Amino acid sequence: QLQQSMSAMTEAAAYLQTVGRDASSPAASGFYLPTTILNNPTFETAATMFITPDGHTAMYLVQSSLNPYSLQAMSLSQQMQQVGRDATPNTALAGSTVSVGGFPAINSDLRTAFNRDFTEIIIATLLIIAIVMCLLLRSVVAPLYLLGTVILTYLAAIGLGVLVFQQLLGQEISWAIPAMTFTLVVAVGADYNMLFISRLREESVRGTRIGLIRTVHHTGSVITSAGLVFAAAVMGMMAGSLLQMAQMGFIIGCGILLDTFVVRTLMVPAIAQAFGDASWWPSGRK
Structure with missing residues (x-):
């Protein structure tokens, strides 16, 4: 048999x-x-x-x-x-249901749902952070350019991830990485910028230029140390065997380092100097 x-x-x-x-x-x-x-x-x-x-x-x-x-x-x-x-149309199977299963199909459905929710995540995150900043700073202008710099930081970090993993290493960036890294990079970057701009408002009584000098002097070491510690912690994920974990740790770490050494040190002070007292509209700097 x-x-x-x-x-x-x-x-x-x-x-x-x-x-x-x-x-x-x-x-x-x-x-x-x-x-x-x-x-x-x-x-x-x-x-x-x-x-x-x-x-x-x-x-x-x-x-x-x-x-x-x-x-x-x-x-x-x-x-x-x-x-x-x-x-199936115009055949004996007309009206039948065709479905595909397996890991690729499941991941495809998850990616579709994730991409749909990603837009809502971006809108909700930015809106909440903007409202908190406006209430704490009693201003509308400063929160807008602070959020702009944070978004640029996130895009730059994603670009570095694509350059390293896809262009140099030949490994695709996982479809879930952009959404998973967005909240952390934006939240931490906005937090550091919030600390900087809050101190700037206190120090700008004698003018924006003097306030910037004093703010960078007093907050530079603290924020830089915090950024280094956080970046080192998340980049430790690169030691794991999972590719997604390594990609996420690299992108978040790069975003924090960019925010610490480029955005908070160069971009935000330059933009604040360019706007001057207009940064505190409508309440003013006092």
Whole structure:
């Protein structure tokens, strides 16, 4: 019985391999199974794993050479589903449902939901931070350019991540990384800038220029030390074996370092000097 079963399965496998080799030919569209295979009890037993007892649902196993966790595999799962749906009209399968399962399909659905929610995350995060800044500073102008610098920091950090991982190392940035890093980079950057600008308002009684000098002098070492400690902590994630963790640690760490040494040290003081007393509108600096 075992020899007979192996013989029948070998015959079916050989036929399917032939179909696979000729699948690119228009003449080989569709497939045909000989009656001898369909009537084979062993083949019938194996078919029950792919066809429901009522005969209304069939499952196909599709294998590719792509990494199942890659963006290409997710795109392939979407294309397979669309091709299956486009093939059903004007056939006996019209009105049937075509679905794709497996890790690529699951990740594709998660990515779609994640991208949809990412816009809401950005809007909610920036809106909450802006409201808090406006209330604490009693100003509208300063919070706007502070948020602008933080967003630029985040974009620069993402750019560095793409440069290092995708261009230099040949590893794709995970589709979930931009949303996962956005909140941390923006929140920490806004926090450091808030500490700086709050001290600037206190020190600007005698003028913005003097206030900037005193603010940088008094807060420079504290904020710089905090930024270094936080960046070192998150970059420790790069020592892990998970690629997503390493990417997230690198991008967040780069964002914090950029905010500490470029944005808070150079950009914010320069913009504050350019706006002068207008930074504290409408309440004024006192």
